[in-house]
Amino acid sequence: MNLLVPLPADNGSEIFSTLLEHPAARIERIVSRGQTTPEAQPYDQPQDEWVLLLAGAARLWLEDRGELSLAPGDTLLIPAHVKHRVTFTQAEPPTVWLAVHLGSA
Amino acid sequence: MNLLVPLPADNGSEIFSTLLEHPAARIERIVSRGQTTPEAQPYDQPQDEWVLLLAGAARLWLEDRGELSLAPGDTLLIPAHVKHRVTFTQAEPPTVWLAVHLGSA
Numbered sequence: 001m002n003l004l005v006p007l008p009a010d011n012g013s014e015i016f017s018t019l020l021e022h023p024a025a026r027i028e029r030i031v032s033r034g035q036t037t038p039e040a041q042p043y044d045q046p047q048d049e050w051v052l053l054l055a056g057a058a059r060l061w062l063e064d065r066g067e068l069s070l071a072p073g074d075t076l077l078i079p080a081h082v083k084h085r086v087t088f089t090q091a092e093p094p095t096v097w098l099a100v101h102l103g104s105a
Numbered sequence: 106m107n108l109l110v111p112l113p114a115d116n117g118s119e120i121f122s123t124l125l126e127h128p129a130a131r132i133e134r135i136v137s138r139g140q141t142t143p144e145a146q147p148y149d150q151p152q153d154e155w156v157l158l159l160a161g162a163a164r165l166w167l168e169d170r171g172e173l174s175l176a177p178g179d180t181l182l183i184p185a186h187v188k189h190r191v192t193f194t195q196a197e198p199p200t201v202w203l204a205v206h207l208g209s210a
Contacts, residue, residue, distance in 0.1 A: 003157065004178035019180060020155055024129045024208035027155060050125055050132060052108065052203070054159075054178070073109035073159070075124060098157070100205060103129035 003029050003054060007094055026101040032058070034091035042083040048102040049078045056095030059088040108134050108159060112199055131206040137163070139196035147188040153207040154183045161200025164193035 001019065008015045014035045020027040037043065042063070051060075053070040060076065061067045063083040068076065078084055089095040106124065113120045119140045125132040142148065147168070156165075158175040165181065166172045168188040173181065183189055194200040 001180050002176070002178040003180060020182060022153065022155075022207050024153075025205065027205065048127065048129075050127075071107070073107040075106050075108060077125060098203075100130065100132065102127050 003098065004096060007031055007096070010094075024103065028099050028101070029054075030097040030099060032056070032086070032089035032095040032097065034089055036087055036089065037085035039085065042085045044081055044083050045078070045101075046080055048080050050100040050102060051076045051078060052098040054096040054098055056093060057088075057090040058086060058095050058097070061085045061087050108203065109201060112136055112201070115199075129208065133204050133206070134159075135202040135204060137161070137191070137194035137200040137202065139194055141192055141194065142190035144190065147190045149186055149188050150183070150206075151185055153185050155205040155207060156181045156183060157203040159201040159203055161198060162193075162195040163191060163200050163202070166190045166192050 008031060010033055015031040017029045018026065019029055052075045053072055055072055058070045059067055060070060061084060062078065067087060070076070113136060115138055120136040122134045123131065124134055157180045158177055160177055163175045164172055165175060166189060167183065172192060175181070
């Protein structure tokens, strides 16, 4: 399995692919092509999430840290229940995220 | 924290950096510049390990699968206690791995 080649075809939505389902963690790839999180619907997750930007560019807003810009190679821990929103993703070339949801048993 | 820029200076050894210590998983970056695993000392780990090659090139031998070539974006689950050895890593540009050690509480 390769996370970068080929990327799934554009279907107008963010594309979530589960890479690993494990008692300790769920690992997924997210391919974004300009999509963002609606301002009124921030994520509020029950588990810690560790994020790595693999390709493209993105901005992420966290309620406790404000807006952060992410470049390929950048990592971030989003603690459980810290509200956050994706405020920008580069459409072309696409933005590719790796997300590790910790303790997804 | 960025995993790719800057890379740690070459000190002649593989360079292991812990990115996250979490009850559910330990995430680390490994920078390799030509190092391999001694044939007589394969890894035999008590936990499942999920690996992603971020940069460079590598080959990995697993006792149950033989030798695999890894390019950037390639992922692999190494189950607990499957003996394995790194048989090649590209030195320049350096090889960068992400390793998620699952259930490292």
